[in-house]
Amino acid sequence: MRFSALEVANERPDAKPDLLNKNIKDIYASNVFNDEKMKRYLSKEAYQAIQNAIINGTSISRDTADQIASGMKRWAIERGATHYTHWFQPLTGSTAEKHDSFYHPSDGTVVDKFSADELVQQEPDASSLPSGGLRNTFEARGYTAWDPSSPAFIYENTAGKTLCIPTVFVSYNGEALDFKAPLLKSLQALNHAATSACKLFFNDVKRVTASLGVEQEYFLVDRALYNARPDLIMCGRTLFGYSAAKNQQMEDHYFGSIPDRVFNFMYDLEIESMKLGIPLRTRHNEVAPGQYECAPMFEDVNLANDHNQLLMDLMDEVARKHGFKALLHEKPFAGINGSGKHNNWSMITDTGVNLLAPGNNPDSNLAFLSFFVNTIKAVHDHNDLIRASIASASNEHRLGANEAPPAIISIFIGSTLTKLLDGLEKGLKPSASQNEGKKINLAHVPEILVDNTDRNRTSPFAFTGNKFELRAVGSHQNCASPMTVLNTAVANQLIEFKKEVEALIQSKKLKKKEAILETLASYIRHSKRILFEGNGYSEEWAAEAEKRGLSNIKDTPRAVKAFISESTMDLMGRNNILSKEELHARYEILLEGFAKEIQIEGRIIDELAYTQILPAAFRYQADVADSLNSLIEAGLPESAIEPQRQVLKNLAEHAYAFKNAVDQMVEERKKANKLTDSEQRAVAYSDKVKGLFSEIRYRGDKLERIIDDNLWEMPKYRELLYTR
Numbered sequence: 107m108r109f110s111a112l113e114v115a116n117e118r119p120d121a122k123p124d125l126l127n128k129n130i131k132d133i134y135a136s137n138v139f140n141d142e143k144m145k146r147y148l149s150k151e152a153y154q155a156i157q158n159a160i161i162n163g164t165s166i167s168r169d170t171a172d173q174i175a176s177g178m179k180r181w182a183i184e185r186g187a188t189h190y191t192h193w194f195q196p197l198t199g200s201t202a203e204k205h206d207s208f209y210h211p212s213d214g215t216v217v218d219k220f221s222a223d224e225l226v227q228q229e230p231d232a233s234s235l236p237s238g239g240l241r242n243t244f245e246a247r248g249y250t251a252w253d254p255s256s257p258a259f260i261y262e263n264t265a266g267k268t269l270c271i272p273t274v275f276v277s278y279n280g281e282a283l284d285f286k287a288p289l290l291k292s293l294q295a296l297n298h299a300a301t302s303a304c305k306l307f308f309n310d311v312k313r314v315t316a317s318l319g320v321e322q323e324y325f326l327v328d329r330a331l332y333n334a335r336p337d338l339i340m341c342g343r344t345l346f347g348y349s350a351a352k353n354q355q356m357e358d359h360y361f362g363s364i365p366d367r368v369f370n371f372m373y374d375l376e377i378e379s380m381k382l383g384i385p386l387r388t389r390h391n392e393v394a395p396g397q398y399e400c401a402p403m404f405e406d407v408n409l410a411n412d413h414n415q416l417l418m419d420l421m422d423e424v425a426r427k428h429g430f431k432a433l434l435h436e437k438p439f440a441g442i443n444g445s446g447k448h449n450n451w452s453m454i455t456d457t458g459v460n461l462l463a464p465g466n467n468p469d470s471n472l473a474f475l476s477f478f479v480n481t482i483k484a485v486h487d488h489n490d491l492i493r494a495s496i497a498s499a500s501n502e503h504r505l506g507a508n509e510a511p512p513a514i515i516s517i518f519i520g521s522t523l524t525k526l527l528d529g530l531e532k533g534l535k536p537s538a539s540q541n542e543g544k545k546i547n548l549a550h551v552p553e554i555l556v557d558n559t560d561r562n563r564t565s566p567f568a569f570t571g572n573k574f575e576l577r578a579v580g581s582h583q584n585c586a587s588p589m590t591v592l593n594t595a596v597a598n599q600l601i602e603f604k605k606e607v608e609a610l611i612q613s614k615k616l617k618k619k620e621a622i623l624e625t626l627a628s629y630i631r632h633s634k635r636i637l638f639e640g641n642g643y644s645e646e647w648a649a650e651a652e653k654r655g656l657s658n659i660k661d662t663p664r665a666v667k668a669f670i671s672e673s674t675m676d677l678m679g680r681n682n683i684l685s686k687e688e689l690h691a692r693y694e695i696l697l698e699g700f701a702k703e704i705q706i707e708g709r710i711i712d713e714l715a716y717t718q719i720l721p722a723a724f725r726y727q728a729d730v731a732d733s734l735n736s737l738i739e740a741g742l743p744e745s746a747i748e749p750q751r752q753v754l755k756n757l758a759e760h761a762y763a764f765k766n767a768v769d770q771m772v773e774e775r776k777k778a779n780k781l782t783d784s785e786q787r788a789v790a791y792s793d794k795v796k797g798l799f800s801e802i803r804y805r806g807d808k809l810e811r812i813i814d815d816n817l818w819e820m821p822k823y824r825e826l827l828y829t830r
């Protein structure tokens with residue numbers, strides 16, 4: 107491309123916000139109605155009611171809610187907010203909001219009002235949001251309801267401020283229409299199950315919360331260049347693009363020094379995040395050129411997920427200010443790494459014990475082993491559902507592609523714990539295995555030294571010392587779906603575990619510790635096929651996984667079917683997380699979303715083919731043909747016109763194959779659109795329509811490589827990836 111956008115990009119002055127003089131302590135959580143503000147703005151009674159709601163899940167009376175609303179309003183108006191909104195997470199994957207003013211006209215002036223009615227429940231006209239059929243039939247209304255466990259916050263736009271109240275979104279009949287409602291239920295289920303299981307080890311645990319720290323990967327591209335790429339604008343990824351000569355093969359980007367303009371963006375993002383109490387701590391370059399990562403300190407899962415959703419919104423806004431576009435698509439560029447979200451997850455008691463951290467005394471280690479092995483078994487038993495919970499048209503490019511976790515869910519635990527589980531499985535009593543001088547003694551399970559350096563980047567679910575890390579989550583995905591599955595599967599498993607241990611104590615008259623070890627040994631035998639320490643990206647693993655009977659479903663329409671399997675219905679129903687109807691609705695929404703995404707990509711491919719790529723090919727063909735004819739006219743010998751001939755031939759060949767494949771794809775799209783069954787339609791989009799994308803792309807990229815740069819209007823990979 108020789109294109110004005112490139113000059114615009116290079117000439118754009120960097121946004122230089124005055125960031126350096128700000129005191130982090132003053133701005134941290136300044137826009138959050140957090141504990142400290144609640145104490146300041148609420149009566150003791152109202153404050154206590156919120157605390158009880160957060161800690162014990164008790165409900166808040168209308169009167170108290172009125173008091174809370176009044177305090178919240180006072181705080182928000184003092185900070186300059188004019189409007190409020192219920193902030194929710196519909197199944198579109200983005201967040202949703204509808205703003206209302208605090209101010210009501212009254213006698214020629216205005217008065218500010220915000221009561222329990224507005225705080226607790228709203229009925230947004232949300233009929234256009236996906237419901238998977240839950241709202242169409244009988245009752246179209248959807249309600250948002252306040253989630254007191256995630257604090258209200260003020261979102262700042264350049265021109266104004268809005269009080270945002272995190273809410274769930276449900277139908278008239280109470281069915282979940284969002285990501286948050288089932289997540290909250292799963293956290294409650296996990297709390298009950300884990301607290302009960304804790305009674306086997308500790309007698310003072312009253313509550314267990316699940317923790318989540320989300321590492322977020324993203325790309326930054328120059329906004330002017332982005333604006334010249336219809337595929338990036340409409341689909342979030344490049345549908346064409348010949349690989350740049352230099353990619354990530356030099357391995358010089360990862361942890362490299364951060365370019366100044368990028369640093370300014372990151373710093374600004376951190377400042378904005380801090381205001382909202384998002385505890386961002388880490389920033390660095392990622393593997394691919396133009397790819398970066400940030401990570402916060404972990405928090406309670408619900409809050410961490412709200413924060414991640416907010417962070418993605420902030421990224422978009424802050425990037426705009428800095429002349430960037432933040433790409434959150436899982437695979438914006440072919441041939442280089444894609445982006446994911448590593449979900450670091452653990453369970454922590456109210457007494458401060460991380461249940462997935464090996465301890466240094468026998469009792470806490472028996473607890474650790476129990477929660478550790480139960481998590482493995484839960485993931486083993488529901489690996490199809492975990493796979494389904496991360497399935498999307500965009501994540502599909504990553505899962506199973508050569509740099510990303512494969513579509514096979516396996517668990518990496520490291521060599522120390524592998525040895526330990528091996529011994530445990532065999533029922534070895536005292537087994538002495540050396541690890542840096544420490545003994546691992548099974549019978550008494552003393553200090554366990556986990557080798558933290560033993561890391562495996564290729565595993566989709568890895569134990570990393572004191573937490574599990576689900577790495578297959580998509581970079582733009584709402585983490586609630588996989589977290590709901592994980593919480594529920596583990597909760598369900600812990601209930602089983604406690605029952606089995608108690609039954610063994612009863613029936614075999616075993617001591618508690620023996621019963622626990624025996625139960626864990628049976629779990630290890632049952633689940634060990636999911637443990638894998640090798641290279642998850644290798645072909646050998648795919649073959650080995652098949653032998654082990656692990657599923658490897660690469661496409662989304664087939665993967666999401668696990669949402670409506672017997673085992674999922676049973677798991678989700680039994681634990682009161684999602685009913686059969688709700689699961690079916692989600693399944694429908696996923697299928698529809700998938701088909702629509704591929705449909706949009708197909709349309710953009712078609713448009714770009716006919717309005718940019720083929721015209722450029724034909725123009726260049728004419729140029730070369732002209733030059734060839736003039737050489738013939740000049741009476742030059744065959745050998746002199748051979749280069750033109752070859753280029754023309756090459757061009758014609760690729761243009762022909764390109765156009766054919768595009769036309770064929772358009773035909774397949776028409777056929778797919780006629781299918782009324784959503785499953786069949788999604789499968790047709792996956793197999794038939796998307797099935798042609800790679801041939802189209804191969805030919806299109808060949809054309810890009812042949813055609814005169816002057817005639818190629820779309821910014822190329824080298825420009826997109828290397829312009830800072």
Ligand code: ADP
Pocket residue numbers: 317318319320321401402403404450451452453460570572573
């Ligand atoms: P890595 O080396 O994998 O990049 P870090 O150790 O820096 O990871 O941690 C990554 C994320 O894991 C951070 O968000 C961190 O807060 C989070 N994390 C650490 N401990 C826990 C835990 N017990 N539960 C959940 N998340 C955790």
Ligand code: MG
Pocket residue numbers: 321448575
């Ligand atoms: Mg990590």
